[in-house]
Amino acid sequence: MxxxxxxxxxxxxxxxxxxxxxxxxxxxxxxxxxxxxxxxxxxxxxxxxxxxxxxxxxxxxxxxxxxxxxxxxxxxxxxxxxxxxxxxxxxxxxxxxxxxxxxxxxxxxxxxxxxxxxxxxxxxxxxxxxxxxxxxxxxxxxxxxxxxxxxxxxxxxxxxxxxxxxxxxxxxxxxxxxxxxxxxxxxxxxxxxxxxxxxxxxxxxMLAYQATRYFATGVAPLREGNQHATIAPYGTFDTKDGSLNICVGNDLQFQRLCAALGIPEVGEEPRYATNRQRLDNREELRGRLNDVLTGLDSADVLRRMEVAGVPAGPIRTLDEVFADxxxxxxxxxxxxxxxxxxxxxxxxxxxxxxxxxxxxxxxxxxxxxxxxxxxxxxxxxxxxxxxxxxxxxxxxxxxxxxxxxxxxx
Missing domain, CATH: 3.40.50.10540 (Crotonobetainyl-coa:carnitine coa-transferase; domain 1)
Known part of the structure; x- marks a missing residue:
């Protein structure tokens, strides 16, 4: 050895x-x-x-x-x-x-x-x-x-x-x-x-970008729950049978997400064209995504995201983690x-x-x-x-x- x-x-x-x-x-x-x-x-x-x-x-x-x-x-x-x-x-x-x-x-x-x-x-x-x-x-x-x-x-x-x-x-x-x-x-x-x-x-x-946000703006960041402070859509979403995480890191991934969910027109709307615009309209966008996601099973969504190349993953308990x-x-x-x-x-x-x-x-x-x-x-x-x-x-x-x-x- x-x-x-x-x-x-x-x-x-x-x-x-x-x-x-x-x-x-x-x-x-x-x-x-x-x-x-x-x-x-x-x-x-x-x-x-x-x-x-x-x-x-x-x-x-x-x-x-x-x-x-x-x-x-x-x-x-x-x-x-x-x-x-x-x-x-x-x-x-x-x-x-x-x-x-x-x-x-x-x-x-x-x-x-x-x-x-x-x-x-x-x-x-x-x-x-x-x-x-x-x-x-x-x-x-x-x-x-x-x-x-x-x-x-x-x-x-x-x-x-x-x-x-x-x-x-x-x-x-x-x-x-x-x-x-x-x-x-x-x-x-x-x-x-x-x-x-x-x-x-x-x-x-380890505050990393949160500290830099404060230094850049002079405003202390606060809790965002399971959403991301500077990227959208990025966070936890409810499905028909639970919750999962979807993390869209760029504009192409956003278009692929919308296409995979059967709403390609949302991915083409000008007010969602860039990350800055998606952040400005985050709650409205989450609502439109939730309308689709809550009608789908988690396993179905994860399959669609994998095929589309959109980062997504389940939220596991520890017994599920160590059974993986x-x-x-x-x-x-x-x-x-x-x-x-x-x-x-x-x-x-x-x-x-x-x-x-x-x-x-x-x-x-x-x-x-x-x-x-x-x-x-x-x-x-x-x-x-x-x-x-x-x-x-x-x-x-x-x-x-x-x-x-x-x-x-």
């Missing part, structure tokens, strides 16, 4: 909950040896965030902790801090998502560690930045503060959060991006670096045998590298499952920092990996 992109990279993972573990799972999926440091007897808080539980382990924890090893360290004790220092000395990357100030109290802050270990990439994930206020950043708080909730929901309804924790997930993704960039720079320059990612920064950066042949064929449902829970499933990763999807080398770990193994490894390499950073970490990993199989499409 071809080596994974991050084979040989060790990550000391001092994160919990969602943003940090999501970041380190992405690195683990790419082949890094991620050592998850957890509080003795309790572990990551997300182990207890349920229901639902699989036996006594929360589905929340299972969703973002595959391909990692777990060790228990009490960072409040001298012995625990000593083991943590050894682990960091033998690692290429450290990731933490404590409140600002906590890392300094533990002696695991970026300034201290990068001075001692110049090859280390130190990543901090927080709600409001390493130099921001020392308050917890919870996803819904940050969605509200970033403006996302004013952009989500019906035009006449209250603000809504997104249906997935986009603040946590985006911060984890951007942190992984920053770490990879820092590792690449290390290859060229021989020095590590510091990555500082905030949930607020992540969501504000394309989703299964892309390896987006992973199944793994857990040492205490039996078979568990989780969403797959987004990459195919050299044609291969994400593989599960290790299931989400039992609390402290790898403590003895990892501490023995770092003890063997305690002599110098240089030995740590040049050692083939990955070759020591995964005595139990052979029993783990990913779900083949």
């Amino acid at each position: 071809q080596a994974s992109p991050l084979d040989g990279i060790r990550v000391a993972d001092f994160t919990q909950a969602l943003s940090g573990p999501y970041c380190t799972m992405l690195l683990a999926d790419l082949g890094a040896d991620v050592v998850k440091v957890e509080m003795p007897g309790r572990g990551d808080d997300s182990r207890h965030w349920g229901p639902p539980f699989v036996d006594d382990t929360a589905a929340y924890f299972l969703s973002v902790n595959r391909n990692k090893r777990s060790i228990e360290l009490d960072l409040r004790s001298p012995e625990g801090r000593e083991h943590a220092a050894d682990l960091v000395a033998g690692s290429d990357v450290l990731v933490e998502n404590w409140r600002p100030g906590t890392a300094q109290r533990l002696g695991l802050d970026a300034a201290t560690l990068t001075a001692r270990h110049p090859l280390l990439v130190h990543c901090s994930i927080s709600g409001f930045g390493a130099d921001g206020p020392p308050r917890a950043g919870y996803d819904q708080i940050v969605q509200g503060m970033s403006g996302w909730m004013t952009l989500t929901g019906d035009q006449d309804g209250p603000p809504f959060k997104a249906g997935v924790p986009v603040g946590d997930i985006s911060a984890g993704m951007f942190a992984a991006h920053g770490i990879l960039a820092a590792l690449l720079r290390r290859e060229r320059t021989g020095r590590g670096g510091v990555v500082d990612v905030a949930m607020l920064d992540s969501l504000v950066s 042949d394309e989703v299964q064929g892309r390896g987006l449902q992973l199944r793994v045998e857990h040492p205490t829970l039996g078979e568990v499933s989780m969403a797959g990763g987004p990459w195919r590298i050299d044609g291969q999807p994400v593989a599960i080398r290790l299931p989400p770990p039992v609390l402290g499952q790898h403590t003895d193994q990892v501490l023995a490894e770092v003890a063997r390499h305690r002599s110098t920092d240089e030995e740590f950073l040049s050692s083939p970490h990955q070759a020591e990993v995964n005595d139990d990996t052979a029993a783990v199989e990913r779900n083949a499409p």
Whole structure:
């Protein structure tokens, strides 16, 4: 089997909950040896965030902790801090998502560690930045503060959060991006670096064209429901038996849409000739389209759109998503045998590298499952920092990996 992109990279993972573990799972999926440091007897808080539980382990924890090893360290004790220092000395990357100030109290802050270990990439994930206020950043708080909730929901309804924790997930993704960039720079320059990612920064950066609309007009965009603010017709439409999405990106697609619905004359009307004109007459146009669509079954409309080359798609529930042949064929449902829970499933990763999807080398770990193994490894390499950073970490990993199989499409 071809080596994974991050084979040989060790990550000391001092994160919990969602943003940090999501970041380190992405690195683990790419082949890094991620050592998850957890509080003795309790572990990551997300182990207890349920229901639902699989036996006594929360589905929340299972969703973002595959391909990692777990060790228990009490960072409040001298012995625990000593083991943590050894682990960091033998690692290429450290990731933490404590409140600002906590890392300094533990002696695991970026300034201290990068001075001692110049090859280390130190990543901090927080709600409001390493130099921001020392308050917890919870996803819904940050969605509200970033403006996302004013952009989500019906035009006449209250603000809504997104249906997935986009603040946590985006911060984890951007942190992984920053770490990879820092590792690449290390290859060229021989020095590590510091990555500082905030949930607020992540969501504000993702405002993208909505932010530019505000800068261009001086008017803050508001909720558009399931319509598009600058393209028409583009959004959710009712049919005889449900709803679906139709997204018309140009004038030719609009003409094809009208022809496919049996109303070619609408596609030829001058007041709908351009996107700007369709936006000016959007509600009237939606009414004319709805007159036809509400008399047709969703499956019929989707067939017509496919033939016409008009972008359209169903609106699925998650059971329908994971029953879809394309989703299964892309390896987006992973199944793994857990040492205490039996078979568990989780969403797959987004990459195919050299044609291969994400593989599960290790299931989400039992609390402290790898403590003895990892501490023995770092003890063997305690002599110098240089030995740590040049050692083939990955070759020591995964005595139990052979029993783990990913779900083949």
